[in-house]
Amino acid sequence: MVYEETEAFEFPEKTFQFGFVNEAGQLVDPADFNITYDYKSIAYRGDTAGTDATVSFGTIATNQSATTVGNLKNVTLPATSITRPTEKGWNGDAYSNFSIKLPRYYQSPSLYDKTGKINPKYPVPISTGDYSDEETEAAMIRLLTLTQRTDQSYTPSETSISIDPSVRYPIFLRRMFYDADTFSGKAVYASFSGPVYYHLTNRRVTENFIDASGAKITPPADFTQGKQTVIDSDNFTYTSAKALPAIYTASNGKAYKLKGWYKGKTKPATLETSKTPSYEVTYDDNDDLNVVYEETKAFEFPALTYQFGFVDESGQRVDASTIGLTYDNWYGELLTDDFADWQTITLEKGQVAPTKNNLKEITYPAQALEIVEGKSSQYSAANLTFTLPKYYEKISVYNKNGTFDSAYPFPNIQVSSGSSIGSSASRNFELKEAGSQSFVFNQTTAAAPVDIQVPSYLREIVRNPDLLLTEATYYTLDKPVYYYLTNRKVTENFVDASGAKITAPTGFKQGKQTVIDSDNFTYTSAKALPASYTADGKSYVLQGWYKGTEKPATLETSKTPSYSVTYNDQDDLTVVYKEGTISADLTMRGAVDVIDNGAPMEYWEVLLKNTGEVPLTSIKIKPTTDWASGISAPTELFILGTGQNTKARPITKEQWEAGFEIPLDSSLPVGGQLTINLIGTKVTGQPGQVLKAAVEVTGNFGNLKASDTVRIKDLDQEIKEPTGEGFISVPTFDFGQVGVASATKQHGLKKAADYYGNGTRNPYVRISKTQPNWSLTAQLSQPKSATDSLPTATRLLLGAAPVSSFSNYNQPTELKNAIGTTNAIHLTANNAATSIIANQQFTGSDVYQLDFTFDNIKLEVPANQGTAGQQYQAAVTWNLVTGP
Structure with missing residues (x-):
């Protein structure tokens, strides 16, 4: 304490710090701690003995709170000036109603740590002032030790003025300035050398295992009598770390049956019966768990593990984590000797088998089942459901040959009585499809309710002692049960329009299967489909393809089929070909139609x-x-x-x-x-x-x-290929050199070896026509030379011409047939048309020829016409007129 003498004393600001230490010896965040107080002024009049004394309190501030600075709470007395009283007594101030409120999960704050000692790391502060003696540690402990109020808050040691004890305050949070005659008029206030540290103890839930009388018993395995669970939050729910066994055999050989449990100190009339106790704590020293068991007779089953592995079509292990296995934990009882009377007592649904060492595991804890006269009971995994990835189609306990791979033999099933069951038990592990890629046991025991599917050899059975001497039965498997998986596949089918299978194209195979090996699989043909192909003497033309079993109205036509599979047995590929017609067109033509005798043909073009x-x-x-x-x-x-x-x-x-x-x-x-x-x-x-x-x-x-x-080639005339209506060949009349006559004169054709063989061959006109109506006329132009011309009275006399028709014209079997003769033909050189053959005068053929007798052909020239040395030419125009 500090004592100073003055008429008015200026009290300095003083801060008192509070820290809170958890059970681990660490400062905790003080934000959740509340320190509150009221700020009072005090005027005390009278001697220190209290004789005829009075006191008055003034309120400076109410409901003040400590501040949080780092890991400490700060309570600060502000700097203030207090005047000396003129009467006997003192003036001062203090923090009253000082309250420390902890989070609900803490109890028993103490200056001592859990060892019951002052921790050197968190010492008790020393109270000092500028001119005072230090308080002893014992005195400080008395000042700072907390007591609990009815509102569950805490306060250090408090004092009050006896004449009015309604206002209480910690001594170190009070300041006084005495009159001049009392204590020499000193001013009194406190200072701490450091923070005040309080060690905290968490509330706990204590687990107690008792019998009906409340006496403690040996707890089940994996439980501990008196185990404590730390409460570490303001909204804490206690939950047992594991489920309570319905029955167990204690280490002392006694069997116990669960009656129930309750919270707190008072046992209620009705116990809770859930297997995993759980409740919200109430932070009132009534949070302990009391579990009540009663003695019974039971069979203790060992912990059991059943394992399941998976093998693909190549004999390789499949990643078991990709396979789902769920089941229910079932406990049932039978109170008669009729299997139809089995009743479900408990059913823990939705258990998920974990994957360990690439195997699915179902584990049973070591547990006891009660032996009761007149009752049978069973515990088992039930309603086992295997769920496969979409790309698997089937699962079987047998391989594709209906046996077991040597690497994965079926396990030996050992009965607890000592006997064993051979591989014939495999039928009890066969599965059947249950939809949505799920598979369940095909054959289960009849000793269960109809809605519970219990595998025969996964059971723990307690027999009715009234019926059988054998107390209990269980089964162990010396190795995993392996299931063989079959992948879905895309099968390639090649069919005709009717759906009948046909021989596949080269490079393809009827019935080829592509394995589906992922959950997002896209099938793509290994190669492009041929637009057509020939097989077995037949030719096929691609019509298209479709996916699945139903042929759509419109087929897909891409050459390389590709699609996302749907995992619904509608993923096969069906390629439709029709038997195609094979046809070709062949033509041939030579480079020329007429050729010199003995000459080479440039080419014959054969076009296919x-x-x-x-x-x-x-x-x-x-x-x-x-x-x-x-x-x-x-x-x-x-x-x-x-x-x-x-x-x-x-x-x-x-x-x-x-x-x-x-x-x-x-x-x-x-x-x-x-x-x-x-x-x-x-x-x-x-x-x-x-x-x-x-x-x-x-x-x-x-x-x-x-x-x-x-x-x-003809020796005398050019021959052309007949094309429609026209002339195949026409003659050239050459009369050679003739003299100028004094009278009209007729001149014959010249005689020469290269001109119609010196007259041994006849000139001719050969025509081609296609229309039924046809006629032929001719006309002669005026003969002219370079400087002269013959008169238009000049005539070309051809005589009567034999007419022939042709059959098989232009073929090796060509035949010329005489069919008549024309009238004598006289052409006058005035270009006048002269009728040679009248319309339809000759019929029955499309090629006709008029032969002109060489010696009958004359050029008639009037007298004294022509000039010596001149060459005269005239044109004979043949006119073929045709029509329908």
Whole structure:
């Protein structure tokens, strides 16, 4: 304490700090701690003995709170000036109603740590002043020790003025200034050398295991009598770390059956019966857990583990974490000897089997089941459900051969009585589909309610002692049960329009299967589908494809099928081909229609066009029997076409006659064409003779023939190929050199070896017509020379001309038939048209020929016409008039 003498004393500001230390010896965040107080002024009049004394209190401030600075709470007495009283007594101030409120989960704040000592790290402060003696540690402990109020708050040691004890305050939070005669008029106030530290103790929930009388008993395995759970929040819910066993056998050999539990100190009439105690604490020393058991008779089952592994089609282990396995923990009882009377007592639904060492595990704890006369009971995993990824189709306890792989034999099932069950028990582990990729046990025990599916060899059974001597039965498996998984697959089917299967194209296989091996699988054909192909002597044309079993109205037409699978047995690929028509068109033509005798034909063009629905895959060419002997074999084939490299191939007569296989770089596609030019043939025959070149082309399209003809050039007249209406050949009349006569004179044609064989052959007109109505006229122009002309009275006399028709014209079998004679033909050189053949005078053919007798052909020139040395020319115009 400090004592100073003055008329008014200026009290300095003083701060008192409070820290809170948890059980770990660490300062806790003081934000959740509340320190409150009221600020009072005090005027005391009277001697220190209190004789005839009075006191008055004034309120400076109410409901003040300490501030939080770092990890400490600060309570500050402000600097203030207090006057000396003129009467006996003192003036001062103090913090009254000083209250420390802890979070509810703490109790028993103390200056001592959990060892019961003052921790050197958190010493008790020393109270000092400028001119006072230090308080002893014991005195400080008395001042700072907390007491609890009825509102659960805490306060240090408080004092009051006896004449009015209603205002109480800690001594160190009071300041006084005495009158001049009391204590020499000193001013009194306190200072602390450091913070005040309070050690905190958490509230706890204590677990007690008792019998019906309240006496403590040995707890179940994994539980501890008196175990404490720290309460560490203001809204704390206690939950048992694990479920209470319904029955257990204690280490002392006694069996106990759970009756229930309660919270707090007072046992209620009705106990809670949930297996995992849980409740909100009330922070009132009534939060302990009391679990009540009663003695019984029971069978103690050991901890059991059942494991399940998974194997793919290649015999490799599958990642078990990708397989789901859920089940329910079932406990049931039977009070009769009729299996139909099994009742469910507890059912813990939705258990998820963990994955350990790449196996799914179902574990049973070591537990006891009660043995009661007149009752059977069972505990088992029930309603086991395996859930597969979408890409698996089936799961079986057997491999694809209906047996077990040597690497994964079926386990030996040992019965607790000592006997064992062989692999025949595997049927009890076979699964059946339950929808949505889920599979359940196909065969379960009848000793369960109808809505509970209990595997036969996963059970713990306590027998009714009234019926059987065997107390209990359980099963152990010496190794995991392995299940074999079958992947979904995309099967490739090749069918015709009716759906009937057909031979697949080369590079494809009917029924080929592609394994689906992921949950987001896209099937894509390994190669593009051919637009067409040939198999078993048949040709097929692609119509399209579809996914699944139902053929849609419109097929997909992409050449490389690809789609996301739907994992619903609708993922197969069906490719539809129709039996395609194979057809081709073959034509042949020579480079010329008329050729010199013995001359080579520049080429014969053989053109093959694919007019069908499938490619042409093989082509062979050879001459037919109609190939004229006068046309020699080609010496070279020049080949070009769609999808082909241009090539020339030499060929011998023997190869030609035997047939030559055309080398194709690729099949001739639909709509494509191939040109085969026959090079090096020589044509020999009689003048005017028609020779045929005929070929046969064979391949996967069948047998085609084509031909063309060529005519040996006529010795006297040019012959043209007939095309529609017109003239095939017309003569040139040459009268040679004639003299100027004094009278009208007729001159005959010249005689020369190269002109109609010195008159041994006749000039002719050959016509072609197609219309039924036709007629022929002719007209002669005025003969003229460079400087002169003959009169228009000049005439060309042709005489009567025999008329012939042709059959099989321009063919080797061509035949000329005489059908009549024209009237004598006289053409006057005035360009007047003269009728030669009247309309429909001759019928029945499209080619006709008029032959003019060489010696009958005359040029009639009037007297004294013409000039010596002049060459005269005139035009004979032949007019063919046709119509329908």
